Amino acid sequence: MSQQVANRVAFVTGGSRGIGAAIVKRLAKEGTRVAFTYTTSVERAQEVVREVEAAGGTAIALRAHNGKPEEIKEAVAATVAEFGGLDILVNNAFLGMRGPFDTFSLDDFDNMLAVNVRGTFVACQEASAHLREGGRVINIGSITADQQPQDVFHTSVYSMCKAAIAGLTRALARELAPRGITANTVQPGSIASNAKPAEVEASWLAVTPLGRLGTPGDIANVVAFLASPESAFVTGATWNVDGGVAS
Numbered sequence: 001m002s003q004q005v006a007n008r009v010a011f012v013t014g015g016s017r018g019i020g021a022a023i024v025k026r027l028a029k030e031g032t033r034v035a036f037t038y039t040t041s042v043e044r045a046q047e048v049v050r051e052v053e054a055a056g057g058t059a060i061a062l063r064a065h066n067g068k069p070e071e072i073k074e075a076v077a078a079t080v081a082e083f084g085g086l087d088i089l090v091n092n093a094f095l096g097m098r099g100p101f102d103t104f105s106l107d108d109f110d111n112m113l114a115v116n117v118r119g120t121f122v123a124c125q126e127a128s129a130h131l132r133e134g135g136r137v138i139n140i141g142s143i144t145a146d147q148q149p150q151d152v153f154h155t156s157v158y159s160m161c162k163a164a165i166a167g168l169t170r171a172l173a174r175e176l177a178p179r180g181i182t183a184n185t186v187q188p189g190s191i192a193s194n195a196k197p198a199e200v201e202a203s204w205l206a207v208t209p210l211g212r213l214g215t216p217g218d219i220a221n222v223v224a225f226l227a228s229p230e231s232a233f234v235t236g237a238t239w240n241v242d243g244g245v246a247s
Contacts, residue, residue: 012036014093022216028057035079037064066093066119086130116161137183173236182235189242209244
C-alpha cells in the first residue's frame with residue numbers, strides 16, 4: 001500500500017488527538033502527506049507532527065474550528081498551497097455533547113449541528129473542488145446513527161448528527177462518482193478513552209460481542225484501506241467498526 005499512495009495528499013479535520021491523531025499517523029506511515037486541523041491545543045497538535053516526522057513522514061497542523069466555515073475553507077486552501085493538490089479528505093472533527101432529549105438546550109443543539117453537520121458539509125464542498133481523479137472522501141460517523149445499544153447514553157442529538165453524515169456521504173458517492181472519487185462512512189463503536197466514564201465503558205462492553213472496546217488504531221486501519229487504491233470500487237458504503245455491536 002505504501003508505494004501506491006506515496007505522494008498523495010490528505011486533509012484530516014480534528015487530527016490532534018484520539019481517532020484523528022491515529023488516522024494522521026497511519027496515513028503518513030503509508031507515505032501520504034497529511035494536513036490536519038486542531039482547535040485549541042497547539043502543543044498537542046505539534047506533538048502529532050513531531051511523531052509523524054520522527055517516523056519519516058510529513059504532516060502539518062492548521063488551526064481551524066469546524067464550526068467556522070471560513071476557517072475550514074482557509075485550511076483546505078493552505079493544504080493545497082503547501083502540497084500542490086488534494087487526494088483524500090477525512091472528516092473526523094466532532095462536538096460530542098450529550099444529554100436527555102427533554103432538557104437539551106437549543107444553543108447546544110445549534111452548536112452540535114454547526115460543528116458536526118454544517119462543518120462536515122463545508123469541508124466536503126470545499127475539498128471536492130480540489131480532489132483529483134481517484135480521490136477519497138471518508139467521513140467518520142458512529143454506530144449510534146443506526147442503533148442505540150443502551151438508552152442511558154442520551155445520544156438523541158449526537159445520533160441525529162451522525163445519521164446526517166451517513167446520509168450526506170451516500171449522496172456524495174453518486175455526485176462524485178463521475179470524477180472517479182469515492183465517498184464512504186466509517187462508524188466506530190465505543191472507543192476506549194480515559195475521558196469516558198467507567199459506567200459508560202462497562203455498558204458498551206456488555207453489548208460488544210468481541211468483548212473489548214475499540215482503539216483509535218482500529219478505526220485508522222479501516223480509513224487507511226478506504227484511502228488506498230485497493231478500495232477503488234467501494235463507494236457509498238457504511239463501514240461499522242464496532243466489535244459486532246450492530247450484528
